Amino acid sequence: MLKIIILGLSITSSWGNGHATTYRGLVRELSQRGHQVLFLERDVPWYAAQRDLLSPPGGRVELYTSLPELKRFTQEVQAADLVIVGSYVPEGVAVGEWVTKTAQGITAFYDIDTPVTLAKLEQGDTEYLCCELIPRYHLYLSFTGGPILNWIEKHYGSPMARPLYCAVDPSLYYPEATEPRWDLGYMGTYSDDRQPVLERLMLTPARQLQTGHMVVAGPQYLADIQWPQNVERIEHLPPAEHRTFYNAQRFTLNVTRADMVRVGYAPSVRLFEAAACATPIISDYWQGLESFFELGSEILVSNCAADTLRYLRQLPDDERLAVGARARQRVLSAHTAAHRAAELEQYAIAILDA
Numbered sequence: 240m241l242k243i244i245i246l247g248l249s250i251t252s253s254w255g256n257g258h259a260t261t262y263r264g265l266v267r268e269l270s271q272r273g274h275q276v277l278f279l280e281r282d283v284p285w286y287a288a289q290r291d292l293l294s295p296p297g298g299r300v301e302l303y304t305s306l307p308e309l310k311r312f313t314q315e316v317q318a319a320d321l322v323i324v325g326s327y328v329p330e331g332v333a334v335g336e337w338v339t340k341t342a343q344g345i346t347a348f349y350d351i352d353t354p355v356t357l358a359k360l361e362q363g364d365t366e367y368l369c370c371e372l373i374p375r376y377h378l379y380l381s382f383t384g385g386p387i388l389n390w391i392e393k394h395y396g397s398p399m400a401r402p403l404y405c406a407v408d409p410s411l412y413y414p415e416a417t418e419p420r421w422d423l424g425y426m427g428t429y430s431d432d433r434q435p436v437l438e439r440l441m442l443t444p445a446r447q448l449q450t451g452h453m454v455v456a457g458p459q460y461l462a463d464i465q466w467p468q469n470v471e472r473i474e475h476l477p478p479a480e481h482r483t484f485y486n487a488q489r490f491t492l493n494v495t496r497a498d499m500v501r502v503g504y505a506p507s508v509r510l511f512e513a514a515a516c517a518t519p520i521i522s523d524y525w526q527g528l529e530s531f532f533e534l535g536s537e538i539l540v541s542n543c544a545a546d547t548l549r550y551l552r553q554l555p556d557d558e559r560l561a562v563g564a565r566a567r568q569r570v571l572s573a574h575t576a577a578h579r580a581a582e583l584e585q586y587a588i589a590i591l592d593a
Contacts, residue, residue: 240273240274240275241274241275241320241321241584241587242274242275242277242315242318242319242320242321242344243269243274243275243276243277243319243320243321243322243323243587244276244277244278244279244312244315244316244319244321244322244323245262245265245266245276245277245278245279245322245323245325245349246278246279246280246309246322246323246324246325246328246334246338247262247278247279247280247323247325247328247349248280248281248325248326248327248328248351249262249280249286250262250263250266250278250280250292250295250300251280251286251290251291251292251293251295251300251302252285252286252289252290252291252292253291253292253477253478256327256428257351257405257507257508257509258325258327258351259292259478260405260478260508261351261405261406261508262278262295262325263292263295263296263408264406264407264408264575264576264579265406265576265579265580265583266278266295266297266298267295267296267297267298267408267576268297268576268577268579268580268581269297269298269580269583269584270296270297270298271297271577271580272580272581272584274584275298276297276298276299277298277299277300277301277312277315277319278295278298278299278300278301279300279301279302279303279309279312280300280301280302280303281302281303281304281328281329281330282302282303282304283329291477291478291479292478306330306333306334306337309334309337310337313341316338316341316342317341317342317343318343319342319344320344320345320587320591321344321345321346321347321587322338322342322344322345322346322347323346323347323348323349323380324338324346324347324348324349324376325348325349325350325351326348326349326350326351326352326353326355326356326367326368327351327352327366327367328367329367330367331366331367331368332365332367332368332369332372335348335368335372335375335376336372336375339372339375339376344591345377345378345587345590345591346375346376346377346378347376347377347378347379347380348368348372348373348376348378348379348380349380349403350368350379350380350381350382350383351382351405352382353381353382353383353387353502353505354383354387354496354498354499354501354502354505355496355498355499356368357387357390357391357498357502358498360395370395373391373395373396373397374395374396374397374398376397376398377398377399377590378397378398378399378400378401378586378587378590379391379392379397379399379400379401380401380402380403380583380586381400381401381402381403382402382403382404382405382505383402383499383502383503383504383505384402384404384504384505384527384530385502385503385504385526385527385530386503386504387502387503387504388400388401388402399586399590401582401586402504403579403582403583403586404506404574404579405506405507405508405511405574406508406511406574406575406576406578406579407508407511407512407514407515407570407574407575407576408575408576409515409570409571409575411478411481411482412481412482412485412512412515412516413482413515413516413517414486414516414517414563414567415482415483415486415516417483417486417487419487419488419489420452420454420487420488421452421453421454421471421487421488421489422448422451422452422453422488422489422490422551423441423444423445423451423453423454423488423489423490423491423492423521423547423551424453424454424455424456424484424485424487424488424490424491424492425437425441425453425454425455425456425457425491425492425494426455426456426457426476426481426484426491426509427456427457427494427509428457428458428459429457429458429459429460429461430496432496432497432498433494433495433496433497434464436494436495436523437455437492437494439543439544440492440494440521440523440541440543440544440546440547441453441455441470441492441547442466442467442470443544444544444547444548444551445467445469445470446467447544447548448469448548448551448552449468449469450469451469451551452469452471453467453469453470453471454470454471454472454473454488455470455471455472455473456472456473456474456475456476456484457473457474457475457476458474458475460472481512482512482516485512485513485516485518486516486518488518489519489551489559490518490519490520490521490539490550490551490559491513491518491519491520491521492520492521492522492541492547493507493509493510493513493520493521493522493523494522494523495507495522495523495525499525500523500525502526503525503526503527503528504525504526504527504530505525505527506528506531506574510522510531511570511574513566514532514537514538514563514566514567514569514570515567515570515571516563516567517560517563517564517566517567518563519539519559519560519562519563519566520532520538520539520562520563520566521539521540521541521546521547521550522538522539522540522541523540523541523542524540524542528540531569531574532566532569533565533569536562536565537562537565537566537569538562538566539554539562
């Protein structure tokens with residue numbers, strides 16, 4: 240049994256972030272494997288007002304209000320076998336400096352936003368990580384795989400950089416027998432870099448396919464966006480409603496952040512969630528996508544409005560369903576929260592045994 244402490248952005252609130260979903264599954268599965276897990280979360284007004292899971296299954300959750308108050312967990316940090324600090328943790332550099340000085344076991348940085356983090360470092364932005372701190376962590380865990388891991392080791396001096404991708408909980412995401420409500424759906428928080436892609440791959444096709452019904456779910460979209468009349472808007476969907484949302488779509492759209500496209504090998508949790516529901520996915524392309532799904536067989540790639548329209552208009556229904564079924568099998572074989580917990584355990588044990 241390992242004693243594990245995770246300091247993450249949020250596990251109690253999924254509002255406007257994908258971190259909570261990842262941490263919930265990881266903590267639960269680590270606990271299922273017999274490990275003792277403590278999750279420490281900064282109590283901030285934004286998430287306090289939007290909490291949708293006060294007591295996540297597995298492990299123990301504690302809130303703290305400031306860095307000085309965090310230090311009341313000093314003895315537990317010292318006794319832990321593994322202490323993980325996640326990206327976007329408030330005062331993350333100060334938290335990381337305290338953890339790497341205090342912990343007597345393994346320390347790790349879990350970067351759920353690797354391409355964004357590296358772009359910040361290149362710009363001198365040290366919101367939650369600085370270059371000097373990276374070599375002090377024994378392990379750099381990353382949502383992004385591929386060549387960027389070697390770069391983190393060689394350029395930033397990380398002793399060990401390893402992938403720990405996002406994952407899905409198959410007990411929460413699975414197919415349901417229901418008639419599709421929408422021809423195409425998309426779920427994601429607004430971002431300046433994703434909006435042009437959403438416009439190209441969904442909104443333009445929606446204007447051309449006036450008989451089709453589409454939906455965009457997610458917060459923070461600008462008030463001046465001109466939504467086509469056949470595109471429904473949902474401001475926020477709590478995780479409990481995600482499965483129903485995916486199952487109500489003939490196809491679902493995946494749009495990737497520009498920084499993640501640039502680096503590649505960066506699947507989103509929404510990608511795995513939709514696949515677990517056997518909902519056929521239409522996605523933009525990024526390097527490494529084929530290492531997660533077989534292109535054309537398990538996932539459909541769209542580069543323009545015409546591609547999206549071709550899938551919506553021409554793909555036979557039996558083939559559409561087969562694409563979704565194959566994607567589901569791929570995810571269940573390699574991308575569940577249980578897989579990630581086992582991978583993290585292997586990384587930790589390898590360091591402890593070295």
